[in-house]
Amino acid sequence: MASLRVRQILLDVLAIDQPDPPGLEGDTVWRRLCMSAARSVPVSGAGVALMTPTGHGGTLAATDGPAEVMENLQLTLGEGPCVNAFRDRRPVLEHDLTKAGARWPGFAPAAAEAGIAAIFAFPLQIGAIRLGVLDLYRDTPGSLDRLQLAEALDYAAAATTILLDRQYATSPGELHPDLADTADSHREIHQATGVIAAQASVPINEALLLLRARAYSEERPLLELAHDVVARRVTFHSEDDHHE
Amino acid sequence: MSREQRLAQVFVELADTLVDDFDVIDLLHTLCERSVELLQADAAGLILADQRSVLHVMASTSEEAELLELFVLQTDEGPCLDCYSTGEQMVNIDLAEVAERWPRFRAATTAVGYRSTHAFPLRLRGQVIGVLNLLCTNRTTLSDTDVDLGQALCDIATVGLLQERTVRQAEVLAEQLQSALNSRILIEQAKGVLSERAGITVDAAFTLMRTHARSNQRQLGAIAGAVIDGTIAASDFQPR
Numbered sequence: 350m351a352s353l354r355v356r357q358i359l360l361d362v363l364a365i366d367q368p369d370p371p372g373l374e375g376d377t378v379w380r381r382l383c384m385s386a387a388r389s390v391p392v393s394g395a396g397v398a399l400m401t402p403t404g405h406g407g408t409l410a411a412t413d414g415p416a417e418v419m420e421n422l423q424l425t426l427g428e429g430p431c432v433n434a435f436r437d438r439r440p441v442l443e444h445d446l447t448k449a450g451a452r453w454p455g456f457a458p459a460a461a462e463a464g465i466a467a468i469f470a471f472p473l474q475i476g477a478i479r480l481g482v483l484d485l486y487r488d489t490p491g492s493l494d495r496l497q498l499a500e501a502l503d504y505a506a507a508a509t510t511i512l513l514d515r516q517y518a519t520s521p522g523e524l525h526p527d528l529a530d531t532a533d534s535h536r537e538i539h540q541a542t543g544v545i546a547a548q549a550s551v552p553i554n555e556a557l558l559l560l561r562a563r564a565y566s567e568e569r570p571l572l573e574l575a576h577d578v579v580a581r582r583v584t585f586h587s588e589d590d591h592h593e
Numbered sequence: 594m595s596r597e598q599r600l601a602q603v604f605v606e607l608a609d610t611l612v613d614d615f616d617v618i619d620l621l622h623t624l625c626e627r628s629v630e631l632l633q634a635d636a637a638g639l640i641l642a643d644q645r646s647v648l649h650v651m652a653s654t655s656e657e658a659e660l661l662e663l664f665v666l667q668t669d670e671g672p673c674l675d676c677y678s679t680g681e682q683m684v685n686i687d688l689a690e691v692a693e694r695w696p697r698f699r700a701a702t703t704a705v706g707y708r709s710t711h712a713f714p715l716r717l718r719g720q721v722i723g724v725l726n727l728l729c730t731n732r733t734t735l736s737d738t739d740v741d742l743g744q745a746l747c748d749i750a751t752v753g754l755l756q757e758r759t760v761r762q763a764e765v766l767a768e769q770l771q772s773a774l775n776s777r778i779l780i781e782q783a784k785g786v787l788s789e790r791a792g793i794t795v796d797a798a799f800t801l802m803r804t805h806a807r808s809n810q811r812q813l814g815a816i817a818g819a820v821i822d823g824t825i826a827a828s829d830f831q832p833r
Contacts, residue, residue, distance in 0.1 A: 399774065401771075401774050401775060401778055402775065402778075403778060406774065406778075474767075475760075475763045475764055475766075475767040476760075476764050476767070478764065478767040478768055478771050479771075480767060480770055480771060480774075512767075512770060513763055513766040513767060513770070515770075516766045516767075516769055516770040516773075517766055521769045521772075521773070522769075522772075522773055522776075523773060524770075524773050524774070524777070528770075528774070532774060532777050532778075536777075536781040537781075539778050539781035539782045539785065540781050540782070540784050540785035540788070540795050541785060542782050542785060543781070543782040543783060543784060543785020543786035543787075543788070543789070543821070544785040544786070544788060544789045545785075546782075546785070546786055546821070547785070547786045547789035547790050548789055553782055553821055579785065579788075579795060
C-alpha cells in the first residue's frame with residue numbers, strides 16, 4: 350500500500366488542475382517527477398530511465414544538462430549506477446564519483462567532467478520485475494542522510510506507481526504513448542545490434558558490446574552511430590572493427 | 594491469562610500477518626480459529642468472492658464434510674449470502690426468522706446439530722469481499738461487545754486481503770509492461786538481422802516478418818526470436 354508520502358508525491362506530480370508551481374513547468378509527468386524529486390530530496394538533478402535486458406532503454410525525463418549527460422553516458426557506455434541498480438535490484442549510492450573509477454572506468458570520469466560529484470540510483474521494481482531506474486545526482490560529494498534516502502525511495506515508489514498506472518490504461522502487449530515514444534526513439538540501437546550480429550556473425554549481446562565499443566572509441570553518441578549502422582554507412586566485420 | 598490479554602494477543606497475531614511473508618490461507622485460518630475461540634462459537638467458515646462475485650469457501654475450522662456442505666449451502670442460500678449482498682452483519686437473528694427466510698439452511702444446520710449462526714461481512718469502504726460465518730451448537734446471543742469484536746477481527750483480515758490483491762495486480766501490470774518493452778526490442782533486433790541477411794531495408798524486413806507471422810498464425814515476437822536465433826533463415830520468408 351502506498352505510504353502517505355508517496356500518495357502526496359503522486360498528487361503533486363499528477364496535478365492537472367493546479368497551476369504548475371514555479372520551476373515545475375514541465376510537459377510530462379516524468380519531468381515533473383524529476384524536478385519535484387530534485388527539489389524535495391534535495392539533489393542537484395534527476396533522470397528517469399526505462400531499463401531492459403539490453404541495458405538502458407531510454408530516458409523518460411531528465412531535469413537539466415548534467416542529468417541528460419548522466420543518462421546518455423549510461424546508455425552509450427552500458428555502465429553506470431543505473432546499470433548496477435537494475436542488475437542487483439538494489440539502490441546504488443555513490444557519494445563520491447572521483448573515487449568510483451575502478452567501479453565505472455568509463456562512466457565515472459566522464460560524469461565527473463560534466464559536474465556530477467555524487468549519484469544515487471534507485472531501481473523501479475515490483476517484486477522481481479524491474480522496469481527502470483530513478484537516477485539522482487549532486488554537484489558536490491556527500492551521502493544522502495536517512496531522511497533524504499527515505500524521500501528518494503518514496504520518489505522511486507511514486508515513479509513505479511506511475512509506470513504501472515500508465516500500463517493499466519493500456520492494453521496488454523501495447524505501450525502507453527509516453528513509454529512507446531521513448532522505446533521507439535531507441536529502436537535504431539536495436540536494429541543496429543541486429544545488423545551487426547549478422548554482419549560480424551556474433552550473438553546479439555556481443556553485437557551490442559561491439560556497437561558500444563565503437564561509439565566509445567570514436568566518441569560518438571550511441572544513437573548516432575546506430576543510425577549510421579542501419580543506413581549502412583558504417584559496417585562491422587567478423588573479428589574486427591574496421592570501417593569499410 | 595485474562596480475556597483481555599488473550600484479545601490483545603490475537604490482534605497482534607492478526608496484525609503480524611499483514612506484514613512480510615503474508616500468507617492469505619494462513620490469515621484466513623487464523624481468523625476462523627480465533628473467532629471461534631473469542632466468541633465462543635463451535636465452528637467457523639470463511640467465504641470469499643472471486644472476480645465474478647462467485648462465493649467460495651476458503652477456510653473453515655474443520656474439514657468435516659457436513660460442516661463444509663453447510664458453508665457451501667450458504668453460497669446459495671442463507672444469512673451468509675445476504676450478508677455478502679448487503680454488507681450488513683447478520684447476527685442474533687431469531688430462529689423463527691431464520692426458518693422463514695432461509696428454510697433449507699435452517700433444516701440443514703439443525704440436522705447437523707447447530708442451533709444458531711452469525712455472519713460478519715469482510716468489507717472496507719463499501720467493498721464487500723467475503724463473509725465470516727460462525728455456527729454454534731447452543732442458541733447463543735452475541736453481546737454488542739462480541740459483535741464489535743467479531744467485526745474488528747474481520748476488518749483486520751479485510752485490510753490484509755485487499756492489500757495482497759493490490760500487490761498481485763501490480764505484479765501483473767509490471768509483467769505486462771516488461772513483456773511489452775522486451776518484445777519491442779526483440780522485433781527491432783530481428784528487423785536488423787533480417788535486413789542484413791536478406792539485403793533489404795529494415796522496413797521491408799518488418800513487412801516480411803509480419804506477413805509470415807500472419808500467414809503462419811504465429812506471434813510476431815516468436816518470429817522475431819526465431820530470426821535472431823537462426824531458426825528461421827532469410828530464405829524461409831515469402832519473396833516480395
